[in-house]
Amino acid sequence: MEMLYTKTILTELQNFYKNQLLNDTIPFWFPRSIDKEHGGYLLMRDQDGTLIDDDKAVWIQGRATWMLSTLFNTFDQKQEWLEGAKSGIDFLNNHCFDTDGQMFFHVTKEGKPIRKRRYFFSETFAAIANAAYAKASGDKNAADKARFLFGKCIEYATTPGLLPSKFTSTRPAKGIGVPMIMINTAQQIRDNIGDERCDEWISKWILEIETDFVKDDIKCVMEQVAPDGSIIDHIDGRTLNPGHAIEGAWFILHEAKYRNNDPHLIALGCKMLDYMWERGWDKEHGGIMYFKDVYDKPVQEYWQDMKFWWPHNEVIIATLLAYLMTGNEKYAQWHKLVHEYAYAHFHDKKNGEWFGYLHRDGTIAQTAKGNLYKGPFHLPRQEWYCVQILEQYLNSN
Numbered sequence: 001m002e003m004l005y006t007k008t009i010l011t012e013l014q015n016f017y018k019n020q021l022l023n024d025t026i027p028f029w030f031p032r033s034i035d036k037e038h039g040g041y042l043l044m045r046d047q048d049g050t051l052i053d054d055d056k057a058v059w060i061q062g063r064a065t066w067m068l069s070t071l072f073n074t075f076d077q078k079q080e081w082l083e084g085a086k087s088g089i090d091f092l093n094n095h096c097f098d099t100d101g102q103m104f105f106h107v108t109k110e111g112k113p114i115r116k117r118r119y120f121f122s123e124t125f126a127a128i129a130n131a132a133y134a135k136a137s138g139d140k141n142a143a144d145k146a147r148f149l150f151g152k153c154i155e156y157a158t159t160p161g162l163l164p165s166k167f168t169s170t171r172p173a174k175g176i177g178v179p180m181i182m183i184n185t186a187q188q189i190r191d192n193i194g195d196e197r198c199d200e201w202i203s204k205w206i207l208e209i210e211t212d213f214v215k216d217d218i219k220c221v222m223e224q225v226a227p228d229g230s231i232i233d234h235i236d237g238r239t240l241n242p243g244h245a246i247e248g249a250w251f252i253l254h255e256a257k258y259r260n261n262d263p264h265l266i267a268l269g270c271k272m273l274d275y276m277w278e279r280g281w282d283k284e285h286g287g288i289m290y291f292k293d294v295y296d297k298p299v300q301e302y303w304q305d306m307k308f309w310w311p312h313n314e315v316i317i318a319t320l321l322a323y324l325m326t327g328n329e330k331y332a333q334w335h336k337l338v339h340e341y342a343y344a345h346f347h348d349k350k351n352g353e354w355f356g357y358l359h360r361d362g363t364i365a366q367t368a369k370g371n372l373y374k375g376p377f378h379l380p381r382q383e384w385y386c387v388q389i390l391e392q393y394l395n396s397n
Contacts, residue, residue: 038110039087089129179208242276242289246315273322314382
């Protein structure tokens with residue numbers, strides 16, 4: 001098989017991602033999204049950037065703060081990025097915590113609470129935001145806050161009953177989302193401010209994913225399982241989210257790289273990618289399907305065959321990382337497929353950034369660029385991370 005990605009092509013790819021990030025994606029959001037009156041960010045925007053709602057999703061406030069801090073830490077120490085990040089940190093720390101210490105999920109532009117969720121993802125993003133901002137600014141309070149929140153998240157993740165449960169105890173289940181998000185949270189904290197708890201916990205969460213969620217007999221990564229890791233043969237238990245599992249795969253590949261290319265973790269990450277590419281890639285129209293049933297039965301959710309933006313960001317990262325780490329041409333082919341599909345269908349060439357939601361055939365389902373779930377995170381993180389790994393690879397080869 002001839003080499004698909006030569007050094008020249010990889011250099012072009014790196015330049016493409018960097019150009020998209022700095023001249024297309026980030027300028028769509030900033031500086032216009034910074035709320036000069038109340039702090040934080042106004043991120044619910046239509047295709048041309050007009051505001052469709054001035055409420056704030058707390059987890060995306062954290063993600064945007066992390067993104068601006070990370071650009072400052074890794075690309076260019078632009079004062080506007082640091083000041084923009086400070087606006088997010090102050091809003092998060094001053095307005096987004098309830099009196100019981102738990103964070104809100106959804107607040108008004110002033111920071112008045114609208115909704116709390118049962119899960120603690122607002123906390124994980126506030127933790128990585130504070131850690132990245134602490135590195136950027138040297139603010140010791142932000143570092144302390146990040147470590148404190150990381151500890152809270154560990155507590156929430158390991159203490160049953162600490163947060164209200166979505167279901168009764170009749171059919172207990174656990175999701176892959178918790179170990180996944182905790183791996184990434186720990187990696188970010190370790191990277192930016194250091195914390196001696198990180199390595200041990202990352203190992204535990206990877207082991208949980210490998211033991212309970214990765215099913216070699218049916219070549220699958222489950223989205224949720226029973227507490228003992230067995231498959232729950234009901235609609236919710238059978239529902240897979242291929243893009244989410246592939247995001248988990250690249251977190252594990254990233255850890256493999258950190259651990260001097262740990263061969264066991266490389267094999268695990270690649271296996272997860274292989275299993276879920278096979279189940280998720282739409283051979284008819286291209287793109288990644290949102291939900292699949294583990295036994296190919298009908299899926300409950302009616303958006304199951306839509307193409308959402310974020311799984312494509314995660315699969316672009318995973319396929320590129322797998323290729324750079326293994327040299328396996330299959331991953332270069334997959335990366336080319338998903339990259340070309342995504343930038344042809346999601347990217348808004350007129351206004352910048354990506355549309356969030358496509359029908360199965362790749363036509364645009366609606367025009368929002370930002371809402372309670374979409375903001376400046378998955379796409380800019382993908383472009384930023386791809387620049388980083390390509391730079392490392394090209395400099396060492």
